[in-house]
Amino acid sequence: MLRIGLTGGIGSGKSTVSGLLVERGAVLVDADRIAREVLEPGTPGLAAVVAEFGDGVLSADGSLDRAALAAIVFSDESARRRLDALVHPLVRQRSVELVAAAPDDAVLVNDVPLLVETGQAGSYDLVVVVAAERETRVARLVGRGLAEADARARIAAQATDEQRRAVADVVLDNSGTPEQLAEQVDRFWAERVEPARG
Template identity: 60%
Template sequence: MLSVGLTGGIGAGKSEVSRLLSSYGAVLIDSDRIAREVVEPGTPGLAAVVEAFGPEVLTAEGALDRPRLGALVFADPERRAVLNGIVHPLVRDRSAELAAAAGPDAIVVNDVPLLTENGLAPLYDLVIVVDAAPQTQLDRLVRLRGMTEEEARARMAAQAPRAERLAVADVVIDNDGPLEALEPQVRKVWAELLERAAGKHD
């Protein structure tokens, strides 16, 4: 099995790259999706979050009120660390389960937004960073995701600096241009991954 870490700054286009790799045959493990699953109603994860932050982080239906929790932790590094201490181990365990189920010949792409921030690069055979200029990220967040410029800048500032992300990259995919320029790059990277995976078996 070839284990790949995929990351990129918010608005850089990482989701599109993971979608393309998945369409070529990669087994995709999406950390964001798993992070939502492990705090669904009835899970030990949600119980732990409520214990740490109180019942006010629940909706009337008993689900996690993400905007409310986000507002609590976003501006408070200590509370964010508490939340990460609950969610990250659960995500890690579930990701390991999914990777183990993928089979020995699989190319497993782990889509991990906070790969750089959490020092996870050594866990993977190689790391792909999807890169875009900060101005491009800002434009996409405002234009495509409906954030205010202030919100977008705050989200970007909460992530690792661009230079730190690039420092852990084995492969950089430049997504500063239009979408049609992305696909040929990702296809080329996929060919390299197939080659590496074959090399591991030889």
Template identity: 60%
Template sequence: MRRIGLTGGIASGKSLVAARLAELGAVLVDADVLARRVVEPGTSGLAAIRETFGDAVISADGSLDRPALGALVFADPAARERLNAIVHPLVRQASAELIEAAPQDAVVVEDIPLLVETGQQDRFDAVLVVDAADDTRVRRMMEHRAMTEQDARARIAAQATRAERNAAATVVIPNEGTREELLQRVDQVWQELTGQPDADG
């Protein structure tokens, strides 16, 4: 089993890279998907969030009010740490269960937005970092996520710097060009890392 970590700053294009790697045959373990799953209604994760942050972060239907929680933790590093202390262990447990179920010859790609921030780079045979300039990512968040420039820059500031992420990379995948250029580079990286042909080969 090959273990590959995938990360990148917000709006870097990491989700597209992850989807492409899954198409190429990787077993994808998506920390964002798992992070949503472990705080669904009825879970111990949601109960712990309610206990820590109060009813203000719970919607009328009993689900997590993500915008309310997001506004709270992005403005307060201590609150963000408390949230991470609840969610990260649950995500790691769910990830471990998925990996255990994967075939022995699988290439497992773990898509972890905060891989560098949580010091996990040494767990992997290789670490892929999807990289784009801060200004490029701010523009994408403003165009595609309807964020203000101030909000977009605050999100970037809450994560590791580009230099910190890239220093942890085995391979940096730049994403300043077109979608097709990005996918072509992902195909090349897949071939280099696994010796397996890309989807066309």
């Protein structure tokens, strides 16, 4: 099994890259998707978040009100650390289960937005960082409906581009066109993935 850690700042295009890698045959373990799963109604994860942050983080239907929780944790470093301490162990546990279920010869891509922040770089055969200029990322997030100040706060709460590059085996630049990004993924697959698979 070839284990690839895929990371990049919010708005960099990790989801696009993970989709391109899946098209080429990779098995994806997506930390963001798992984080949503472990906080679904009725889960111990959601119960723990409500116990820590109060009923104000719940929607009327009992699901997590992500915007309300984000308003708390992205304006208060201590609150964000408390949330991370609740959610990260649950995400790691579920990730381990999904990895164990993958075929022995899989190219396994772990999409981990906070790979650098959580010190996981050494867990992978290759670390791939998706990079894009800060203003490009801000524009993408605003295009998704975030206020510009919120977009900048979320970017500031994550590792810097320099910190990500320091652990990267490969950096994919997603400041250009979708076609240019796909070409970089093709080159990465041909030059790094295929040889590693033997």
